[in-house]
Amino acid sequence: MKFNKLIPELTVSSLKASLDFYVRTLGFKIEYERPESGFAYLSLEGSQLMLDEGNDDKDSPWFTGRLEYPRGRGIHFQLEVKSILPFLKALKARRYKLKAEPKDYWFRQGNRMIGMRGFLVMDPDGYLLMFNEDIGTKQAAKRK
Numbered sequence: 318m319k320f321n322k323l324i325p326e327l328t329v330s331s332l333k334a335s336l337d338f339y340v341r342t343l344g345f346k347i348e349y350e351r352p353e354s355g356f357a358y359l360s361l362e363g364s365q366l367m368l369d370e371g372n373d374d375k376d377s378p379w380f381t382g383r384l385e386y387p388r389g390r391g392i393h394f395q396l397e398v399k400s401i402l403p404f405l406k407a408l409k410a411r412r413y414k415l416k417a418e419p420k421d422y423w424f425r426q427g428n429r430m431i432g433m434r435g436f437l438v439m440d441p442d443g444y445l446l447m448f449n450e451d452i453g454t455k456q457a458a459k460r461k
Contacts, residue, residue: 387443
């Protein structure tokens, strides 16, 4: 397995609950884990993520302050997938509430528009995830 250059590591309140969400609901693969220390390394369609249950301890060098729900305020994690439909179905089957329903987004990049269809969902600790799929490109309107 090739490791990405940037891999978020999320401090979670319950590795069990997080694995239920990420692995059993969303289909992430456990690349490796250290259950004795509450750690798991996950991947999904090229995205990589680490979960760690032990960083909430004031004695941990990773401790930056008391964490409360929703964690990760001010950041969201964007995951590009082939299709958002299987994720929507899996979340609906588990009666997991979406933060924002699927929507098409268009962003200007130079003289073209890049399109994606995506939705938002919060994990058990309140980390915000955006799943999106590519819907193509088009010419941007001329700027005045």
